[in-house]
Amino acid sequence: MAKNLKATQEDKCNGCELCILESQRQLKKVGLEESLIRIFKGESENSYKVEIDPRVSVLDIEKIKSICPKEVFEITEND
Amino acid sequence: MIDTKAKKILSIDLSRKQSETKSFADLNTFIGGIGLGLKLYETYKEENPLIFSIGPLNGYFPFVSKTCVLVNNDGVIEDIYIGGGLSLRMRFAGIDALVIYGRSEGETVLEIQNSQVNFLPLQEKINDLGLPGKKSILTFENDKIILDGYFTTPEDFLEQNLKERKVGGIVITGTEIFKPENFLEYEKIYNEILSRSEEMSVERGNYPSCSNCPMGCGKSKVGEIGGNVLIHSLVGCQFADKIYTDIGIVFSCLNVLGYEYTHEDIENLPGLIEKTLKNLS
Numbered sequence: 001m002a003k004n005l006k007a008t009q010e011d012k013c014n015g016c017e018l019c020i021l022e023s024q025r026q027l028k029k030v031g032l033e034e035s036l037i038r039i040f041k042g043e044s045e046n047s048y049k050v051e052i053d054p055r056v057s058v059l060d061i062e063k064i065k066s067i068c069p070k071e072v073f074e075i076t077e078n079d
Numbered sequence: 080m081i082d083t084k085a086k087k088i089l090s091i092d093l094s095r096k097q098s099e100t101k102s103f104a105d106l107n108t109f110i111g112g113i114g115l116g117l118k119l120y121e122t123y124k125e126e127n128p129l130i131f132s133i134g135p136l137n138g139y140f141p142f143v144s145k146t147c148v149l150v151n152n153d154g155v156i157e158d159i160y161i162g163g164g165l166s167l168r169m170r171f172a173g174i175d176a177l178v179i180y181g182r183s184e185g186e187t188v189l190e191i192q193n194s195q196v197n198f199l200p201l202q203e204k205i206n207d208l209g210l211p212g213k214k215s216i217l218t219f220e221n222d223k224i225i226l227d228g229y230f231t232t233p234e235d236f237l238e239q240n241l242k243e244r245k246v247g248g249i250v251i252t253g254t255e256i257f258k259p260e261n262f263l264e265y266e267k268i269y270n271e272i273l274s275r276s277e278e279m280s281v282e283r284g285n286y287p288s289c290s291n292c293p294m295g296c297g298k299s300k301v302g303e304i305g306g307n308v309l310i311h312s313l314v315g316c317q318f319a320d321k322i323y324t325d326i327g328i329v330f331s332c333l334n335v336l337g338y339e340y341t342h343e344d345i346e347n348l349p350g351l352i353e354k355t356l357k358n359l360s
Contacts, residue, residue: 014295016288025266031171031256038212041228046287069293
């Protein structure tokens, strides 16, 4: 079964971008360009939007999930 | 590629609407942040500059998330520090410092992407400028400068300075990618430092966090003013002083990125800063 990373607790995101930087490190790079996860400032005060490219599933998503200090992510399984 | 031999400076002349990027090898001994900023202040003294500077570890390691701002306040050079994601964007824009001087003719917004600068008329839709997810926005809200809708600086030095220059906002986007040569060692050091979050002298909170910091402490909202020379040359967070005054950690970080700083360089830094300050007074 394929595993997917989902931002099920997006409202808890604090914008630290550790998930972006972790996913980039797994691709052996440091930066924001072509990241498989992107964080945007949300419309309401102090809120953020998390956008995940499905290709992130080729990475170690357990590690991405665990680096988030606010437990924003869950890993789901598809048949 | 990480340029460890020189500092890349983006200078912006508001009066002429011109910008220029130059690399200076002779600035390397000033490390970054307050050290680099003061030396640049001395270099551009006649232009009464406003300087934003970062250090060699910003963007690469946790808890090194501040940006140093040097601003003239009635003849006194103030060093203030702002959190948020600005230092990360400057790193990925490939610039170590931004030097702004002169005065714009009309209200202006500076849109910066890497080394490219656009001088735009002040508009309401400043949030639409720059590339989503890769930008930081510094703008006025109710007479206070706000970074990314949340982070501020102490006092109102920056606000006064930008108003005098007729700069209504700065949007900076960074799209560069860096690949430390010894990536495995880089990752190892990164994870070691991140695991030391219990050494931060601030509690975890539910507030917006600076980039590359998990704490969400709430104290970063108001920025910092003055403090430890090494921390502020690396432009780390003041609450990470236990980590980044550990010289072993600092050298591990610098070395894995390819910097060839020596213990003498670090030891000589306070003296260099003092000398620069004397030249400025």
